[in-house]
Amino acid sequence: MFRSEVKPAVLRQVVDTVSIIVGEGKFRVNQDGMSLKSVDPTHVAMVDLELNRSAFESFEADDQELGIDIEKLKNVLRSATPSDVITLHLDEESNRLILNMGNLMRSMSLLDTRHMTDPKIPDIELPAIVVMDGEELERGIKAAENVSDHVIISMDNESFELRAEGDTDSVDLKIPNDLLLDLKCDKRVKSIFALSYFSNMIRAARASKVVKIGLGVDYPVKIEFDIAGGKGHVLYLLAPRIPG
Secondary structure (H helix, E strand, O other): OEEEEEOHHHHHHHHHHHHOOOOEEEEEEEOOEEEEEEEOOOOOEEEEEEEEHHHOOEEEEOOEEEEEEHHHHHHHHOOOOOOOOEEEEEEOOOOEEEEEEOOEEEEEEOEOHHHOOOOOOOOOOOOEEEEEEHHHHHHHHHHHOOOOOEEEEEEOOOEEEEEEEOOOOEEEEEEEHHHOOEEEEOOOEEEEEEHHHHHHHHHHOOOOOEEEEEEOOOOOEEEEEEEHHHOEEEEEEEOOOOOO
């Protein structure tokens, strides 16, 4: 059994955070809420999403898995208005997810979850942690996208820095310690990441505004932020580009 009511803005945040990693996902629902753990097809990026039942207007669920086509769900949400409350329920006989938005009803076939993996999210202890304003970081990313397809992230105990270097141009965003919400870094760390993934992850955090980033030397970067007004949490891991 699964039945819930949710505002479109909350469901859009879920879709936006997941869709940059995978096109289909295995959502687990139980009495506590909804969750998803998934890795992208190239095994470069991972997402771990948790959405508490309190993020929903109402929520009832047995412990089960729902295989959902994320792109289809994104298209359904285009028909929702801000004043809607979306009702979702599982039709177990037809194995379909039924969505009702006012007078509009959409029926979606669920995907077979047997071929979907359950990735283990590695518990990586990273030596540098920064908490910062996501809008300022997004500003640097927009500039970086004009000059390169990768980004260099570095930290020391004085500042956080994002740098992109192209053939002729470069972009540098350097935020000093006193303008950061928090910074813990005993020694300088630096890694290089694909900008396409990194920028999408930061944009997905737009609704939260506050972003937590963990960094090491040639380690995956860990990006964390809240969604649904603090009633949900997203963790991304992105593998570094190791210079050849």
